[in-house]
Amino acid sequence: MKISYFPGCTLNTTGKGFDNAVRASAAAVGLDLVELPEWNCCGATYPLIIDNMLELAAPAHILVAARDEGSTVTTACTTCYNVLKRTNRFIREHEEERERINTFIEAEYSGEVEVKDILHLLRDDVGFDVVQEKVQRPLQDLKVASYYGCMVLRPPDEVAYDDPDHPQSLDDLMAALGATPVDFAHKNECCGAYLAVKDPAVTQEMVYTILKSAQAAGAEAVATNCPLCQFNLDKQQAEMRRSHAGYQPVPIFYFSQLMGLALGLDARDYGWERHYVDVLPLLRERGFWNGMTDDS
Amino acid sequence: MTANAAAENGHSMRVMIVGAGIAGMQAALDIANSGYQVVLVDRLPSIGGHMHQLSETFPTLDCAQCILTPRTVDVGRHEKIKLHVYSEVEEIRGEMGDFRVRIRRKPAYVKWDICTGCGECTEKCPQSIPVEFDRHLELAKVMRSGKVRLEGTGKAIYTLSPQAVPKKPVIDVDYCTYFQRGKCRLCEKVCPVGAIDYEQQAAWFEERVGVIILATGFELYPLEKLGEYGGGQVPDVVDALAMERLLSASGPTAGIMRRPSDGREPKEVVWIQCAGSRDPELAMPYCSKLCCMYSAKQALLYKHKVHEGQAYVFYIDIRSAGKRYEEFIQRTMEEDRVLYVRGKVSKVFRENGKVMVWGVDTLTGLPVEVAADLVVVSPAMVPSEGTQRMADMLGLNVDEFGWWTEAEGNLAPLETSQPGIFLAGAGIGPKDIPEAVWQGSGAAGKALSLLSCWGEPKSPDDLSP
Secondary structure: OEEEEOOHHHHHOOOHHHHHHHHHHHHHOOOEEEEOOOOOOOOOOOOOOOOOOHHHHHHHHHHHHHHOOOOEEEEOOHHHHHHHHHHHHHHHHOHHHHHHHHHHHOOOOOOOOEEEEHHHHHHHHHHHHHHHHHOOOOOOOOEEEEEOOOOOOOOHHHHOOOOOOOOOHHHHHHHHOOOEEEOOOOOOOOOOOOHHHHOHHHHHHHHHHHHHHHHHOOOOEEEEOOHHHHHHHHHHHHHHHHHOOOOOOOOEEEHHHHHHHHOOOOOOOOOHHHOOOOOHHHHHHOOOOOHHHOOO | OOHHHHHHHOOOOEEEEEOOOHHHHHHHHHHHHOOOEEEEEOOOOOOOHHHHHOOEOOOOOOEHHHHHHHHHHHHHHOOOEEEEOOEEEEEEEEEOOEEEEEEEEOOOOEOOOOOOOOOHHHHHOOOEEOOHHHOOOEEEEEOOOOOEEEEEOEEOEEOOOOOOOOOOOEEOOOOOHHHHHOOOOHHHHHOOOOOEOOOOOOEEEEEEEOEEEEOOOEEEOOHHHOHHHOOOOOOOEEEHHHHHHHHOOOOOOOOOOOOOOOOOOOOEEEEEEEEEOEEHHHOEOOOOOOHHHHHHHHHHHHHHHOOOOEEEEEEOOOOOOOOOHHHHHHHHHHOOOOEEEEOOEEEEEEEOOEEEEEEEEOOOOEEEEEEEOEEEEEEOEEEOOOHHHHHHHHOOOEOOOOOEOOOEOOOEOOEOOOOOEEEOHHHOOOOOHHHHHHHHHHHHHHHHHHHHHHOOOOOOOOOOO
16 A cells, blocks of 8 residues: 655754654555655644744645545655645645635645554554554563654544544554553653753653553553643653652553564664663563664 | 313313423422323333432422422322323324323333332342442442442332332343343342333333423433543542432432442542533533532531531532522532632542542642542533434424523523423533522413313323323
8 A cells, every 4th residue: 555654843853763764664664655755844734823824834844745646645644644634634624724725835736645643554544453463573471651742633523533532542452563552641741842852850740640640450561542732741750769769760662662572573773772762671671672673 | 161172172171291300290289289180201210300319408498308208209290190100202293272292111020010119129139230320329338358349229129219109110121130041030039029020011002192292301421421531430539410319318328428349438528510501612611600609518418517627619600590599509508618719620530549629729820639538520500311312203403512492592492392391400401400490480371271161171190191
């Protein structure tokens, strides 16, 4: 199955490992991700002011490029997904504004493309049962807490393909990979997002609440689908021992990293070195360490 | 016009009332006491509606069962009222003066004509099930092994309550061991009069009536749809009607305050107002109107049972417009020391045996966290199931939320767009007991105006259409 793929800036830079793992894992389960020949920034946030069409020009431009390549476009960056999905809907539903955007970007577009998050594609178009069949090295007994953040869940009627209060898709994927999903109350809580820049102390407390709850539920690792969540959950832990005595850090994975490992793929370029909390000891200790990655 | 004249112009002098809640019963009694025939239909096995589930009423703290039971008995024994319980209206044809109604009676699997209502079957039934009357509550029960198990509060053969009218049981085939697994038949063995009939089929009845009153009532928005409050998955998060059952002296805990998950007395209880109501995102922008009052009542009753307990009520505004209502709220705050927090709750989740409540106090602007033992949610009131179907059947309108549309909101609030069909009670919109009773009497008055034009009542022993 060929699908247009929009990597976005994060997956092209700091999240390159996430990107590599997504492309390789998708290919291994029969999903041929074809990067859009030309793409630009998605705009990074969906505008909250309704009369500023300019902010929709960038995502609209991407959607036009995607339309020229096929009927569906996917992305693994949850923020890009949120912006593209909502922009597409806005263009579909607002005729007058659509005209203005089209005039500005010199295109004829009315929302024909389907924007689908990569996890959504894996769940509904590939099927987790198919993923399960392809697993070579199951993540036996690995207790994983799945963390969704907000971008694929809110606002529910615009972007959610899962229950916004009790999301399940990542948990189901982890189960398909042979891991043991750990349910916890804060899988959809805010990670602090951009507050990390303005007020790291607040972000740290938010992250602490999330990770403490996951660990209390028995999690040895956290899997997430959001680059910003991964960054916040991972980085905040470095300082956490100072504010919370006795805190034990927990590795924060991109779901695709675990997927690649379980599928037995070459995981050398999955960006392991970028993790703030070293994930390798856990993988080595539990025997999920694939020999090919031993040079790091 | 005399009865003969009425018969001549073909008008039926009987009134059908759909819904035997407090509004429908009031209408039935007012009409029947004037000498006219009433056909009263309800989908449940006994009459009384939601009021039957309540512990006490506000603002007088009357025992709801105590003031309701004489009413249900009056209705049940009235020679002019014909009951069709455990039944649903399937078809209505005709017009004012000559409605032909087809009523389907669900199989009870008990021959009610010979059942004496002794209760032996329910007593001996081995299958405990969650029942609608107790809001499907499941309470902790310590097994012989020492393990705690959650168990429903009813049996697979049941009457709604000990005071039920009529007091005849029905079998829930979804839970009955015999219907599910082909074995048991214990109720048949213990029934002293041989009233159990596993082969019983649905029955259909035709009624001819001249006037119809729709008193179809309300339901609560399901907890399952309120994901932020646990989505019905947390046993110690209950809805307001479940709390009424937990507070009620005739409820599953005999009125002793216990929380469902482990049977312990809850020391910190949180009430969450406007759960779904006043929420345009959930498409229910309206105020459910009663929650402010019944939450205060429940919090007060809780404090009367658990003196050292702490009650919190999260609210947006307090809407206490009604005779002696505001005084009641003040009493709850000042005398019973219920803590009112102005703000919404964002999230409810389980942690270490507690129900954690995250909210905001908008008066201080600070986030609030309560480690509660029990959380009571006040879900939006919604029209009862089947209202839409009824509307389609009669060619009547409901509004965008499913409530009955009055012919004219100001001056014809009980009329519909069809002559001879009137409205009463919470099916029109959220309503408390006195209001529902006013409307029941009002609709009865409307019906009686027509009937008295058509002719005089027939004699009591004449039950023909």
